[in-house]
Amino acid sequence: MNKSILTKFSALLGMALVLFTGCKEEEYTLGALSSPENLIITTEVVGQNDANPYGDGSGLVKISATADNAMTYRIGYTDVSDLNASPTLEAMPKGSVNKKFSKLGNVTYRITVVAYGAGGASTVATKDITVKSVFNPDPTIVANLTGGSSKTWKVDASVAGHMGVGPYSSTSISPEWWSSAVNEKVACCNCFYTASFTFTQVNPTTFTINSSTPDGALTKTGTLSGIPGIPASGEEGCYPYAGGTGAFSFIEASAGLPADATTSTSILLADNSTFIGYGATKKEYEILEITADYMYLRVQGTETGNAWYLKLIPVQ
Structure with missing residues (x-):
């Protein structure tokens, strides 16, 4: 075989080997799909004190949630007197939300929070609170x-x-x-x-x-x-x-x-x-x-x- 041709062939073969080895597939892992732990719901009823145990009548409640290994949260609410009610879950940006409860009187609500971890693994927690709502229409x-x-x-x-x-x-x-x-x-x-x-x-x-x-x-x-x-x-x-x-x-x-x-x-x-x-x-x-x-x-x-x-x- 002509020496120059052999040299070119060897060079091309070397390049092919480099490209082949360079295209080796990467291996990826998702890691452990573990559910969030220690989910805690914290609530602050606006205006709550010894004289007003259920708040000032505005119905406003500040709610936050924390959990280990949680990436996102969703939240829902039900009136505990409605035994057939199920919560409609809504986004809870950064694990906190301000909620206004409007049903008049002293009403007990169940707050449901779902914390989501890697891969969608989830943990659920609930908390019952009683909130006072007062409104005098025009x-x-x-x-x-x-x-x-x-x-x-x-x-x-x-x-x-x-x-x-x-x-x-x-x-x-x-x-x-x-x-x-x-x-x-x-x-x-x-x-x-x-x-x-x-x-x-x-x-x-x-x-x-x-x-x-x-x-x-x-x-x-x-x-x-x-x-x-x-x-x-x-x-x-x-x-x-x-x-x-x-x-x-x-x-x-x-x-x-x-x-x-x-x-x-x-x-x-x-x-x-x-x-x-x-x-x-x-x-x-x-x-x-x-x-x-x-x-x-x-x-x-x-x-x-x-x-x-x-x-x-x-x-x-």
């Missing part, structure tokens, strides 16, 4: 809603935007994703317009709502509904619903909307037997605007992160 709001005794409302199909969808946030009070046209739901779901909602002031501190749905309730199905008797699956539409009467209270709006953009007051329904306008999983309806002849509400929608907007007028 008498004008009460008078406009109840007429001083009892008043019935319905969705106003005659105006555009009587139903809308937007992000549920503290910075937006606009149905920026979708807004209804006049009589938008007549063809598919006329029950939306024939349903009525009667608000009654029983005494200065006790209120009830009656949801009447002669043609059914407009809602989604399954766990997205929030009212009883709705099928486990199916499209959004009108579904038979027996109607019901339940208690409600006024609370400070919990979404943190700007004071100049809202009355900062919400209607809180006591249970799933009633709803306003659209069957939703959440029962806090923020009053964005109310007069004797008009009411504009927002409720956290059927899907997390959505807000439903509703415009109602009194039934003549």
Whole structure:
């Protein structure tokens, strides 16, 4: 073989060996997938002292969680009096959160925290706390809603935007994703317009709502509904619903909307037997605007992160 050719061949072979050995696969390990340990929940009820063992009535609680080997945390809350309740877990950035509990009176809540370690291994801890919540609504709001005794409302199909969808946030009070046209739901779901909602002031501190749905309730199905008797699956539409009467209270709006953009007051329904306008999983309806002849509400929608907007007028 020609010497120059042999030399070139040897050089190429050497380069190939270098490349081959340089491409050797790296070995990686995930390490031990151990669950976080020593998960501790710490709470501070705002205004708590010997004279006010459950706080100052604001319902505010500062919550933090720590655990060995934890990377992230999630948190949820339930009223311990509701034996069927299960917590909806939310992100807990940096292991701390400020929570406002709005149910009036001295209410005991169960805080559930899940700490996640490497590979998703988790540890769960719970803590029960009793929190006092007090709220005195503007008498004008009460008078406009109840007429001083009892008043019935319905969705106003005659105006555009009587139903809308937007992000549920503290910075937006606009149905920026979708807004209804006049009589938008007549063809598919006329029950939306024939349903009525009667608000009654029983005494200065006790209120009830009656949801009447002669043609059914407009809602989604399954766990997205929030009212009883709705099928486990199916499209959004009108579904038979027996109607019901339940208690409600006024609370400070919990979404943190700007004071100049809202009355900062919400209607809180006591249970799933009633709803306003659209069957939703959440029962806090923020009053964005109310007069004797008009009411504009927002409720956290059927899907997390959505807000439903509703415009109602009194039934003549």
